[in-house]
Every structure is written in C-alpha cells, then in structure tokens.
Amino acid sequence: MSGTTAESNPDRKTRVTVLVALTANLVIAVAKAVGGLFAGSPALLSEAAHSVADSLNEVFLLAALRRSRRPADRRHPFGYGKERYFWSLLAAVGIFVMGGCFSFFQGFEALRNGTEEKLSGYVAGLIVLGVAFVAEGVSLLRALHQVRAQGGASGLRDPALRTVVAEDGTAVLGVTLAMVGMALHMVTGQVVWEAAASIAIGALLVFVAYVLGREARDQLIGEAADPELRGRIRALLEAQPEIDSVEALFTMMTGLESTLVAARIDLVPGLDSEEVEEVAVRIKRSVARMFPQAREIFLDVTDRRAQEAGQSPAATGERGGA
Template structure:
C-alpha cells in the first residue's frame, strides 16, 4: 500500500469512524420507528375510547333533549347541552389524533405534535360555551319563571337520567381502563385521553346532580332545587373547562419537560468526562412524545476541532438513546477560556439530534 504510515492509518481510521456513524444513525432511526409505531398503536386505542364516548354522548344528548322538552326540566335540558358539548369535543379530539401525527415538513420542521394541544383547547372552549353557559341560563330562567312538571314528566326525566348515568359510567370505565393500561397518571399527559376522562367524570357527576335536583323538586314542589342543580352543573363545567384550557395553553406556548426528566438529562451531561460544566439547559415539549433539548456546555480545555465534533456527536447519540422522547437535540459547545463557541454542525446540533 502506497503512502506514509500516518496516511495509511488515516485511511483505516476513516472507514471505521464512518461505520460507527452509520451504525449510530441506523440505531437512532430504528428507535424512532419503534417510538412511532408505539405512538400510533396508542392513538388507535385512544381513538376507540373517543369513538365510544362520542356514540354514547350522541344517544344520550338526544334522549336528554326529548326528555327535557317533555318534562320541562331545566336540569335535564342543562344535561342535554352538556352532552351536545361533549359530542362536539369528541370530534375535536378525533381531529387532534389524526393531525398531530403528520410528519415534519418545510413549514413545520418540528412536526405537528402541538396540534394535539390546540384541539384540546378548542374542546375546553366548547365545554365552557355550550355546556357551562347554557346550564347557567337554564338555572336562572328556572328561578325567574319557575317550571310546572307533571308526574309523567318527572318519571320520563328520571328514567332518561338513569339510562344516561349507566351509559356515561360505562364510557368512564372504558377511559379509566385505558389509563391503567398505559401506566396510570402518566397516561393523562395525553390531552385527548385526559379530556375524555374529564368529560366522562363530569358527565357522571352532572347526571347525579340532575337526578338529585329533579327528585327534590318532585318531593318538595320547590323549583329552586332543580334550578340549583342546573347552576351547580354550570359551575362544574366551567371549572373543568378552565383546568383543561389552562393545561392546553401551557403546552401550546412552550411548556418545559418534567423537572425529573430535565434533571436526568443534566446528570447525564455532567457525567461525560469531556464536559467541564453545563452552563444552561432548556427543554420544551413539542408533542405528546417529542421533546426539544438545547444545552450550552463547556468542554475541558485542550480538545481540537475534530475531537470537539466527535464528542458533541457522541453526547447527542447518548441523549437520544437514553431519552427516546428527546428527538430534537441541540448543543452549544465552548471549549476555550474566553468562551469562544465552535459552530460545527455536530457541535451546534442538527434536527433529530443524531
């Protein structure tokens, strides 16, 4: 073989380094595909839960509306509005599941994961406007004008509410079963599943309040009981809408990763022998299972440009392998006393982090 010994050594080292890079890239791609398959499978289960809730709410809304008109019950009409609002919200959640899994493109280089939060915010607005506001209206109208219900109307209303309680309870049990299968409270990070659980839980409480208000109205003849039940349903819906809306807002405007995850990322960086200190660490949730990580790190002195690039690349691969959700990793590397920053692609980061 021609060339000096040092040249021959470089020829042997280059393919080895390229092979390592190719192996890391294939490993990262494989992990990405596995994560995407798991995400799609989880979305399919959530979609079934949402469809069950949608079917239940459409049937219940129709039954409540008919029963409310026949009985003249403000609490039953409030519950009908509640079920209509939930039905629209389920449509929003189905849109969130479908649109948030679209791949990244030139206009959205970090993907469409935040669409999940946007449609969840619309669902919260729907609960507030269609459910809460209408319930307040029905309650105040009943107090102002009163209602006159017949025994037949009471019976129709109570039967409808009893059937609704069974249906809403079944939908809630289905949602809670999925939460348990996906790891308990951690599963509620999914805004679609969290919204379904909140809606079904609120529906069960709302139907219970409506039954209590109608029964007390029938026993005492005082419409104030039923009007109070309608107002209580309104308060409940407004509170749930506020909580869901606040969580969706935080995620839309750029919520950091969980402190526990951020702490583990910082600990991994500090454990690298080439890192002298971690000056700053920023994280942001880009979707349900996508997180951006940006760190400013100081390397120990004495590393040349090639070594800096190799170290930065290895650290990024290590982060991606240890934390699968961290699929967007950017490093700002300094290795000189005066804080001069090297701007090589491996040092500053590339989309995908590896």
C-alpha cells in the same frame, strides 16, 4: 411506517375510547333533549347541552389524534405534535360555552319564570337520567381502564385521554346532580331545586373547562419536560468525561412523544476543533439513544482554550434521530 399512517398502540386505544364516548354522548344528548322538552325540566335540558358539548369535543379530539401524527415539513420543522394541545383547548372552550353557559341560562330562567311538571314528566326525566348515568359510567370506566393500562397518572399526559376522563367524570357527577334536583322538585314542588342543580352543573363545567384550558395553554406556549426527565438528561451530560460543566439546560415538549433539548456546555481544556465536533456528535447521539423522546437536540459547545484565544464558540445542532 411513518407519516400520517404511523399510529402508536396508545393512540389506537385512545381513538377507540373517544369513539365510545362520542357514541354514548350522541345517544344520550338526544334522549336528554327529548326528555327535557317533554318534562319541561331545566336540569335535564342543561344535561342535554352538556352532552352536545361533549359530542362536539370528541370530534375535536379525533381531529387532534389524526392531525398531530403528521410528519415534520418545511413549514413546521418540529412536526405537528402541538395540534393535540390546540384541539384540546378548543374542546375546553366548547365545554365552557356550550355546556357551562347554557346550564347557567337554564337555571336562571327556571328561577325567574318557574316551571310546572307532571308526574309522567318526572318519571320520564328520571328514566332518561338513569340510562345516561349507566352509559356515561361505562364510558368513564373504559377511559379509566386505558389510563391504568398506560401507567396511571402518566397516561393523563395525553390531552385527548385527559379530556375524555374529565368529560365522563363531569357527566356522571352532572347526571347525579340533575337527578337529585329533579327528585327534590318532585317531592317539594319547588323548582328552585332543579334550578340550583342546573346552576351547579354550569359551575362544574366552567371549572373543568378552566382546568383543561389552562393545561392546554401551558403546553401550547412551550411547557418544559417533566423535572425527572430533565434531571436524567442533565446527569447524562455531566457524566460525559469531555464536559467540564453544564451551564444551562432547556427542554420543551413539541408533542406528546417528542421533546426539544438544548444545552449550553463547557468542555474541558485541550480539545481542538475537530475533537470538539466529534465529541458534540457523540454526546447528542448518546442523549438520543437514552431518551427516544428527545427528537431534536442542540448543543451550544464552548472550548475554553479556544475561548481564551479569542475564537468564537461552536454551536451545533442535530436531529435526535440522526
């Protein structure tokens, strides 16, 4: 199948992982918000903002999974694969604005105005955080299991899965910070501990947002394929008997499973124009067969004899699946 109905098995698993994270975050956000208002806890309210941000980000990631699968059309001849990176960038912005900034605000407000909590408030807050820790941990384990199933570090190439892992890992650490801050506030009576926990959560979210945003930016502006893949493509080209030298090789990821390949090659002397065309077609098909992710392949072919005779070099391009 093709078009919007075509979906790979890893995408189906990623969708389930995102839905698990979304369900957990929605339930936890409500519990944290109610518990934070009841307890008057800045750390717990910061964690509620964190969960709301994560929930919105999961919606962005679901949109990314759906929209990035649309087939190429006249306006977007290289397809919609980069939609994945765009929505991941929005998720990073959401973490920064809704999670990080609100956590900083809660922390500084607690330091400025102080807050009073009753024992029942502490108990309610710690119970909510304990439930949140378990739920976030389950979601994180689900995401990590999928990462391992998809080849470990290579599974994190998917920005949707990478974002879920980062969010869940940050959530587990954030809940831990909030619990420590609330416990120290209860023991010492000093709100500075909860305020510090809230500010620390904010700093953690800003850092994660920066890392995720930087990776999405690199992929949006045209990141090259990994060096190992580039090396293998170059080796295949150099092994062709008709190629005298590979002058330049350019690659760009146009989606999670698609890469554009463009090479400038010099052919051995003595090939006529018809042979040059046949060689170019054969080489491009060899690259497409060996590297299925090379969806678009373009060769800038130069015949030295034609060049010496003052003729222009032939530039050829072909879709990788042809």
